[in-house]
């Protein structure tokens with residue numbers, strides 16, 4: 001007996017993993033994607049000889065689901081150095097992670113990122129989270145705001161402004177640090193035990209590698225789904241596809257499932273700018289954290305210092321990725337951001353060329369409380385309809401991969 005047809009909607013990381021798991025169980029799913037290519041939020045464009053990710057994002061090597069599904073060696077990952085380069089209004093300085101780079105202990109102790117007591121607390125927190133399981137990062141912290149957690153641990157305003165707001169604000173895409181502390185603990189653990197990296201071929205190499213694992217799945221791009229009812233998937237052009245084996249909705253479901261209209265996913269957005277500098281900028285593979293309230297910039301990174309392949313042609317100069325403090329889709333911010341970047345990087349006035357901007361309104365889902373995993377009934381709408389996507393758990397690639405697996409397992413268990 002052939003296996004009944006299963007349809008997956010959305011070919012982001014979650015949908016691709018769902019397909020991998022269903023293939024393992026002997027199914028040949030149909031994967032429908034609204035846009036012209038797979039990958040969802042993990043996309044890389046080639047512009048003027050540069051690799052530009054659609055929004056600055058890093059691959060954390062310690063994510064449990066990354067270890068499960070990705071061949072990190074084949075991705076040829078290039079790592080950022082732990083620590084950061086802080087730019088305040090008056091000054092700038094580097095700091096290292098003394099737990100990861102013991103040789104930098106003195107430099108770290110002397111850096112102006114925080115008080116000595118802050119640094120001791122930071123080291124203690126790092127050590128504690130190293131021995132805490134990922135699961136245990138979540139219970140009890142899923143509804144506490146990160147900023148309240150940091151105050152409760154006794155951190156000073158200095159280290160909150162100079163390190164936590166730009167660093168975790170850049171990860172959570174909100175500098176108020178209202179994201180649940182569970183997420184802070186999880187990400188802090190990932191950073192202190194693993195590496196923050198870029199695949200040599202850009203972040204889109206991640207979904208490409210997932211898709212390469214598929215053998216019998218049929219992927220149809222440019223195929224938007226309008227609605228789902230029972231076991232019928234209706235496409236935007238009115239075509240109906242019967243899916244007696246089940247349906248996994250691996251994208252925000254509210255536009256597709258009439259019963260969920262009125263509970264839309266809320267999103268955090270970001271604006272990411274790319275500049276080419278005709279002067280090489282040696283920033284030592286660190287993420288630059290901007291703690292200057294007059295600047296539009298939250299973080300910037302010299303990408304080719306980390307991953308030289310992001311500069312595809314043999315040429316001098318540097319490729320700089322800039323993430324703004326908030327999503328700022330209005331015109332006129334590029335000139336202002338360029339001035340801020342010149343100031344922070346101390347590059348001469350005519351050295352920057354603007355390359356591209358990405359306004360990604362739907363970057364990370366706003367979720368509270370967040371979760372690491374759930375029981376199989378959580379993602380089950382009916383016996384035949386299941387939900388996947390990072391919005392089911394927490395805003396991370398790990399959650400997207402995990403949700404795809406859990407939705408497939410849930411479908412297979414019914």
Ligand SMILES: Cc1cc2nc3c(=O)[nH]c(=O)nc-3n(C[C@H](O)[C@H](O)[C@H](O)COP(=O)(O)OP(=O)(O)OC[C@H]3O[C@@H](n4cnc5c(N)ncnc54)[C@H](O)[C@@H]3O)c2cc1C
Pocket residue numbers: 009010011012013014015032033034035038039040041042054055056057058059171223224225226250251252256270360362363364388389390391395396397398400
């Ligand atoms: C700028 C930015 C920075 C980020 N930084 C990080 C980071 O540093 N670390 C980290 O862990 N995560 C980061 N993320 C989050 C990470 O990229 C996501 O968690 C992950 O890619 C989400 O995968 P997904 O499959 O759940 O959703 P998506 O990637 O959104 O996939 C959903 C897919 O469904 C398709 N679709 C939607 N509607 C329909 C329809 N009606 N019919 C058919 N198809 C449809 C979409 O086109 C899309 O391809 C970042 C994201 C962005 C945008």
